[in-house]
Amino acid sequence: MPKRSKTPLEERDYGPVYLILSGLLALTTFWAIVDMIDLRAPWQDYQQELNQLEYKNVTAELETTEEQLQQKSGDRLKALREQLEQAKADLESQAYIDLQSDLQKVEVEIEKSMQNYRFAKSEFDALWYKYKHAQHHGEEEKAEAIFPKATSLNEEVTELKSKWDTAEAKKEEIEARIAGYRSRIDSLQNEIEVMLAPVNELKKRKELIGDRKIEIKQFILSDFVKGNFGNFIDRVDRCTSCHVNADKSSYDDYPKPFKTHPKHDIYLDIHPVNQFGCTPCHEGQGPALQSADFAHGFVKFWEHPLLTDGFEEAGCNKCHSKEMRVDHAPALSKAKRMVYDLACYACHEIAGYEDAPKIGPPLNDVTAKTTSDFIYRWVRDTKSLRQHTRMPNPQFSHEEALAVTAYLTNISKDSDYSPPPAPSSGSVERGKELVESLGCKGCHVVTERDREIRETDVPYDIAPELTKIGSKVNRDWLYAWIKNPKQYNPDTPMPRLRLTNSEARDITAYLMTRTENGKLVSSLDGVDLDAEELVSEGKAIIRNFGCHGCHEIKGMEGEGKVSVSLNEFGAKTPEELFFGDALARGEVPEETWEAWTIGKLKNSRAYATEQVIQRMPNFAFSEEDARTLAALLKSWDGRTIGANYVHDRGRIGHALEKGRRLARHYNCIGCHIIEGRGGFIRPTVAEHLNVSVDEAASFAPPDLVGEGRKVQPKWLFEFLKDPTTQIRPWLSVRMPTFDFSDDEANDLIEYFQALEGVSEPFMEVEVELTKAEKEAAEKLYSDDYLSCFSCHQVGDKKPEGGPEGWAPDFLLAPDRLNPDWVFDWIENPQALQPGTKMPSFYPDIAQALPDILHGDPDKQIEALRDYLMNIRKYVRN
DSSP states (O other): OOOGGGSOGGGOOOHHHHHHHHHHHHHHHHHHHHIIIIITOHHHHHHHHHHHHHHHHHHHHHHHHHHHHHHHHHHHHHHHHHHHHHHHHHTTSHHHHHHHHHHHHHHHHHHHHHHHHHHHHHHHHHHHHHHHHHHHTTOHHHHHHHHHHHHHHHHHHHHHHHHHHHHHHHHHHHHHHHHHHHHHHHHHHHHHHHHHHHHHHHHHHHHHHHHOOOOOOOEEEEEEEEOTTSOEEEEEEOGGGTSTTTTOSSOTTSOTTSSOOTTHHHHHHHSOHHHHOSHHHHOSOTTOOSOHHHHTTOSTTOSSOOOOTTOGGGGGGGTOTTOSSOTTOHHHHHHHHHHHHTTGGGTSOOTTOTTOOOOSOOOTTGGGTBOHHHHHHHHHOHHHHOTTOSSOBOOOOHHHHHHHHHHHHHHHTTOOOOOOOOOSOOOHHHHHHHHHHHTGGGTOOOSHHHHHHOOOSSSSOSSOOOTTGGGTBOHHHHHHHHHOGGGTOTTOOOOBOOOOHHHHHHHHHHHTTOOOSSOOOOSOTTOOTTOHHHHHHHHHHHHHHTGGGTSOOTTOTTOOOOSOOOTTGGGOOGGGSOOTTHHHHTSSSSSSHHHHHHHHHHOTTTTOOSSOOOOOOBOOOOHHHHHHHHHHHHHOSOOOBOTTTSOOOHHHHHHHHHHHHHHHHTTGGGTSEETTEEOTTHHHHHHHHTOOHHHHGGGSOOOOTTHHHHBOHHHHHHHHHOTTOOSSTTOOSOOOBOOOOHHHHHHHHHHHHHHTTOOOOSOOOOOOOOHHHHHHHHHHHSTTTTOGGGTBOBTTBOOSSOGGGOBOOGGGHHHHBOHHHHHHHHHOHHHHSTTOSSOOOTTHHHHHOTTSGGGOHHHHHHHHHHHHHTHHHHHHO
């Protein structure tokens, strides 16, 4: 065989090489086609599986429906079908054929009669014209000659018209008889169709299932999120290629991924899939189709995998980030409240919390309030003194706690605050009664029993626990504080209860008995708290740990936040997080963002090592609360969503947001029920009065449902500024004075109005009654009719019986209540405030009182309302 190099080019044979390469090309092409059509398209299998499953279910349902129909209406259906066949057979009967023949004959007769009539009528009209023409021109002889002919012809016309009408009537009769045959068929067919409708619907569904196309289903969300170059980019969602029924109702019993979306009527009615897609809420890799893991984003380095295991509500915050309360997202709303309550913004930069207040008291005068020994014990371990305090445990070492104590003690020496001496005597029993009755327990836990019966929605106290307050503060400071908290801390949310000197003295006497058991051993013996080095070290520790974020501290006024911004924390990858030795020790189950964050919240020093010192104080969150907060943190990923997708709160939304923050800051829900939450004081009122919680509602601060429609804005503004007016004078619970600014009072008014969807300016209310209306109203108010005064107080005149059955003073109503609300309240009080003791008189009572305003319920209610709005004039005069 000659060498290749010596073989002429034209004689060389490349056939085997081309054959092998062509075979490889064919194989790879075939593999690529198979991979694309089948192996990389599991969504096709899902759709086919759904079609098969649904076809099977519909077939089974069809069989069941047919069987039930046969059992329930089989005989009737059989009879109807037989009747239908007979009715159709009747169309071929001799009688029906004769009717058709008669109809044809009468139609011929009608045509003939109509033609004869029209011809005769034309001749008559022409002759009658000649007759009238001769009359008009004085040709009497000619007219007289024409008249007999015209009269005879008119009689003929009348006779022909009569024959035509008779033929038409005969035709209508025949058609009616024919229609009877047809209507019988239509009636039977309609009845059969109604009976078979469920069966036919299922058959149609089977047919549609068989005709379904297997295809990719996708939605394109235009300008959804801002890209890296500042432009908004589209998002593609193909989730419904597998989750085909997510946006369809009636598939709740199907297995995943064929189920209807949970709470379909809530979530998808508000967020239609064709407008919002799926991944904006759930995350995942929307365009991916090659596998479920790819589509769900469970692949290495995909930044936004599917939200699961309690993190689902994080998606809500993309479009609802500026709302403290997000409807239908209770966990997210709770997390936002916790961030506000626990002042996470004090150390971390968080968008939306830039103007949030410091939550801790100023520490520049702290020794006027407590002792250095208590300061040391407190900063050493806050949770050992008050387990439910909002302040986290800074986890200071002994030396660090000493240094912090030294600095705080030292700066207090420069303070000119010194509370005046408190009265030395006071009634402990009377003080206890005042604390129990005035409303202190709306915010404070005073006894261990209070905590047992108190039902709140957060694991911490909004206001300080007072079970050991006597071991913390001195008598002089406490007396001055409860008299007027703002004289010590102008920014405190704690209000004034407008206590008399005697009341403040007695409350002070009682609270000073709330102390720790046993004699306390000082931890500061032999320690020089004035040592310059110790004081300097304390200042450095306070600055380093960021105590100034929550507290006003001398020397720290210009300090910034000491920890990282959380605005993009949710976008961090596990590779950017330091796990320390926690993974090796098994303290963290896996190397994920979720595991790191939950572990950090449960134990803030979990990832500290000998070389890496961590400063975050320990909040000791439970697993549930840590997961709740982690979901909120996950939503803070720095992405900017297009304006078309962000919830437009509008004026009402802004009013709600400002009001909710104010209500949270001042803990209004400690006493009142607002938006279905709160009223935490009621169990303590019930225990104090030895009544049920339901009965205690009459002696507790009111439910504020409907407040925005109920009261006049002017009255509410004045009441918020000066709440000394007693609406229910029998109550011992006292609405405190918060010293609201005008802006705060207006914000609260707008908040209550926004809750009701109304916006009313400050208004003057004037209503007048006619003499008849006044007399009718007086009858209705009287004991012989509605007996309104048996429950309602009128000035100094109180109703009979115990105060548990009393209702608000009528004399306050003209300035306080909105007339439109009063009408609705009288008409149906339960609709406005479910569970109220106010009886429902209407509409039944109106029918029983026909002698008053003709028994018209609307006029009776208007008379009752208008009388109430003028009651001062009528009662006092």
